[in-house]
Amino acid sequence: MNTPAFVQAIYDSGIAMWMRGSLKAMPLIEATHVLAIATVFGTIFIVDLRLLGMAGTSRPYSVVAREMLGKTWAAFIVAVITGALLVTPNAITYYVNTAFRLKLLALLLAGINMVVFQVLTARTMSQWDTSPRPPGAARTAAIISLLLWTAIIFLGRWIGFTKGYDFAVPEDVQFEFPQ
Amino acid sequence: MFELAQQLGTSGLSQAIQSTLWLTPLLQAIHILMIGIVFISVLMVVLRIQGSVRADEPFDQTWARFAPWVKWALVVMAATGIVLCIGEPVREVSALSFWLKMGLILVGVLGLLGLRRAASGVTGSTMPGGVRLAAVALLVVWIAIIYLGRAIAYDAEVWGSWSLGVYA
Numbered sequence: 001m002n003t004p005a006f007v008q009a010i011y012d013s014g015i016a017m018w019m020r021g022s023l024k025a026m027p028l029i030e031a032t033h034v035l036a037i038a039t040v041f042g043t044i045f046i047v048d049l050r051l052l053g054m055a056g057t058s059r060p061y062s063v064v065a066r067e068m069l070g071k072t073w074a075a076f077i078v079a080v081i082t083g084a085l086l087v088t089p090n091a092i093t094y095y096v097n098t099a100f101r102l103k104l105l106a107l108l109l110a111g112i113n114m115v116v117f118q119v120l121t122a123r124t125m126s127q128w129d130t131s132p133r134p135p136g137a138a139r140t141a142a143i144i145s146l147l148l149w150t151a152i153i154f155l156g157r158w159i160g161f162t163k164g165y166d167f168a169v170p171e172d173v174q175f176e177f178p179q
Numbered sequence: 180m181f182e183l184a185q186q187l188g189t190s191g192l193s194q195a196i197q198s199t200l201w202l203t204p205l206l207q208a209i210h211i212l213m214i215g216i217v218f219i220s221v222l223m224v225v226l227r228i229q230g231s232v233r234a235d236e237p238f239d240q241t242w243a244r245f246a247p248w249v250k251w252a253l254v255v256m257a258a259t260g261i262v263l264c265i266g267e268p269v270r271e272v273s274a275l276s277f278w279l280k281m282g283l284i285l286v287g288v289l290g291l292l293g294l295r296r297a298a299s300g301v302t303g304s305t306m307p308g309g310v311r312l313a314a315v316a317l318l319v320v321w322i323a324i325i326y327l328g329r330a331i332a333y334d335a336e337v338w339g340s341w342s343l344g345v346y347a
Contacts, residue, residue, distance in 0.1 A: 023333075023336040023337075024333075024337060026333065027333035027336060027337050030329050031326040034214065034329055035322060037215070038218045038219070039215070039222075040215075041219075042215040042216055042220070042222070046219065150212060153211050153215075154208040156211075158208075160204070161204045
C-alpha cells in the first residue's frame with residue numbers, strides 16, 4: 001500500500017526519530033496517555049451516570065457537570081497530545097491499522113454525540129436539572145457516550161496488539177531474561 | 180520465584196491464556212476502564228478533602244458515593260490482573276515495576292482507608308493541613324501505580340540493570 005506523503009513526513013520528522021531512538025519516551029508517554037484516558041473516562045462516567053439517574057442524583061446535573069467537565073477537557077487535551085506523540089514513530093503502520101481508524105471514528109462520533117446533546121438536549125436543562133431521572137434524550141446521549149468511550153479504550157488497546165512496529169528495539173539494550 | 184513462574188508459565192492454564200490471542204488485550208482494556216473508575220473515585224475523595232469539589236456535602240457522603248466504586252473496581256482489577264499474570268508469569272516476576280506496583284497498591288489502599296478515618300465526620304469545607312497534604316501524597320501514589328503498570332511492559336528500558344530480569 002502506498003504511504004501518503006503526510007504520513008511519511010510524520011514518520012520522518014525529528015520527533016518521530018527521537019522517539020524511535022529513545023528508551024524511556026514510549027513508556028513515559030504511554031503511561032501519561034493511560035492516566036489522561038482514565039481521567040477522561042472516569043469524569044465522563046460520573047456525568048453519564050447522573051444523566052441516567054443511576055448515581056449522584058441528590059445533586060443537580062448542572063453541578064455535577066460543572067465539577068467534572070473542566071477536568072475532562074484538561075485530561076482530553078493531554079490525551080490528544082500524548083496520543084499524537086505515540087503515533088509519530090509508528091505513523092506508517094498506524095495509518096493502515098483498522099483499530100486505529102475505528103478509534104478515530106469513535107472519537108468523532110463521541111464528539112458529535114456531545115454537540116447534539118449540548119445544542120438540543122441541554123437547552124431544556126432548567127426543566128430537568130434537579131430531576132433524579134432526566135428525559136429520554138439525555139439518557140440516550142449518556143448510553144451512547146458510555147458505549148463509545150468504552151469502545152475507544154478497547155480499540156486503543158487493540159492497536160498495540162495489531163499494529164506491529166516500524167522499528168526494532170534500540171541496539172544497545174541487552175535483554176537477558178532467565179531461561 | 181523465577182522457577183515457580185516458569186512452571187506456571189508452562190501450565191495448561193497459562194498456555195491456554197497465551198494461545199487465546201484476544202484475551203490479553205480484552206483483559207487489559209477492562210483493566211484500563213477500571214483504572215478510570217478507581218483513579219477518579221480517589222481523585223474525588225482527595226479533592227473533597229481539599230474542599231474543591233462537593234464542599235457543600237459532608238465528607239462521609241462523598242465517601243459513601245465513591246468507596247463502593249473503588250472497592251468493586253479493585254476487585255475486577257485484581258481478577259483481570261491475576262489472569263494476565265498467569266498468562267505471562269515470567270514477565271511479571273522479572274519486572275521491578277510489577278513488585279513496586281504491588282507494594283504501592285497496598286500503600287494506596289491502606290492510605291485511602293487511613294484518610295477516611297482522618298476525614299470522617301467533617302461537614303465543613305476546610306480540613307487540617309496535614310490531612311490535605313496526606314491526600315495529595317495519596318494521589319501521587321495512585322498516579323505512580325498507573326505509571327508502574329505501564330512500565331511492566333518496558334521494564335528493562337525503564338530500569339536498566341535494576342530490572343530483575345537482567346540479573347536472574
